[in-house]
Structure formats: C-alpha cells, structure tokens
Amino acid sequence: MSRIAGTFAELKHNGRKALVTFITAGDPDLAATEALIPLLAESGADIVELGVPFSDPMADGPTIQLSSERALAAGTSLPKILDMVRRVRTRCQVPIVLMGYYNPILIHGLERFAADASAAGVDGVLLVDLPPEEAAEFKACADRHGLDVIFLLTPTSDEERIRKVARQARGFVYYVSVTGVTGARSGVEASVAPNVAAIREATAVPVVVGFGISTPDQAAQVAASADGVVVGSAIVKLFERFTAPELGREVATFVSALREAIGN
DSSP, X not given: OOHHHHHHHHHHHTTOOEEEEEEETTSSOHHHHHHHHHHHHHHTOSEEEEEOOOSXXXXXXXXXXXXXXXXXXXXOOHHHHHHHHHHHTTTOOOOEEEEEOHHHHHHHOHHHHHHHHHHHTOOEEEXXXXXXXXXXXXXXXXXXXXXXXXXXXXXXOOHHHHXXXXXXXXXXXXXXXXXXSSOOOSSOOTTXXXXXXXXXXXXXXXXXXXXXXXXXXXXXXXXXXXXXXXXXXXXXXXXXXXXXXXXXXXXXXXXXXHHHHHOO
C-alpha cells in the first residue's frame, strides 16, 4: 500500500477527511520549503502538494503564477526539489505529491524521473497537462517505481472521461471544482456534491476537490461530500505578504483553522 493510500485508509477508519495543502517548491527558496513541509504536517495537513515551478503555468491563476516566478528566480529546479524532498524524509513522513507540468519531467527523462522521485520519497505525481489518453508511457514508468499518478476531472468531464480516469486512478482523483484556472473564489459551486457522487460511482479511489477553496467555511462545505479538500492559492497568497518567521506562523495558523473546520 502506498503512503497516500495508507493515509486515506487511516482517515476513513477514523471518520476524517483529508486536508491537502499546496505550496510552490522554492518559494521564496528551497530552504523555506524544506522547513514548511513538516510545519504543514504538524498543523494538520494530511498530504502536501508541491508545485514544480514552470515558466508557462497555463492552469494557474495569478497567485500561483507569481509564486512560480519567485521560485524560478531563486534558482529552483526539479533536481533540487528532489534533493530537498530527500532531506525532508529524514524527519517527516507526510505524503508528498509533485504537481506541475509535463515539460520538466520530459526533460529530466521519464524513467529517470520516476526512479529519482521514488528514491527521494515522493509519493505521487499530478501533471495538469498530461491527460490519461497520453499518459501511458509516463504511467508505466511511475508504476514500476511505485509512484501514484493522479488525474484531474472537471465539471465538464463526461461519463466516458470519468470511466477512463477511474480505470487508471491511483492515490486519489482530483476533482477541479470550477472551470478556469486556480485561485480563490467567493463560494463553492453547487455542482460539487453531485459531481463527486458521480465520480464515486465509477471508482473506489478517494475523490478530493480543489481549485477555488479559500476559507475554512468553504473547506467544510466541500468536505461534507468529498474525501478530501485541496487548498492552494489561499496559502500561497500568504507568501506575498509575509517572510520568515512570520510566514511560518501565518501558514500554521491558517492550516490549523482549515483542519478544525473539516474535522480534527
């Protein structure tokens, strides 16, 4: 059983929902990321998504785009991220998912990336521009090295797409709650609950919901129907306003509030 699957199994046994938190690796630098991952876990995060910064983050809104720019300006690269994860693993076992785009993985080499990521302690990979129809080669490499490949479903996904993702899903299915890019929204879409229910009919893999969830109240609303909640831009926004040590305190306070809202 993968670390992600084990986490969801434990959460289900305890009647709890998963809190998945997103930060961009290398923002403001990799030393800060290395310190923040254990802090996120201590504050209530069950899974940590690390954004791999990319020069053309087409699925991301302004907040995460700027975060990627700051990380790239600090010299962040995929090999350096993997080295950082390896160091984190000496003191923290929270599941880590790399979230980003296909190009940096392709440049690294698919087989080499899967081997290096697994050896470093990465648990899963979500590539927003790699649809299941084109993922066979990468997924074969990931499967050989025990990495969960996570796919997206959206409000426009039809039954055929849901079935296709369900057949390949490992770790969890990521349901995008809104059409459009990442970023905070003023409310939760009414379609979330019925769409999550439809996905659940096709797979036993947990379904988590992300994009646009920015407050504890919104997280609680989503958690009522999903197996987990992803919060990203609202956390990354704090990186624009604070620096260490205030940044760590603000992130911890916000994540703790999210955890309390969806149930401790």
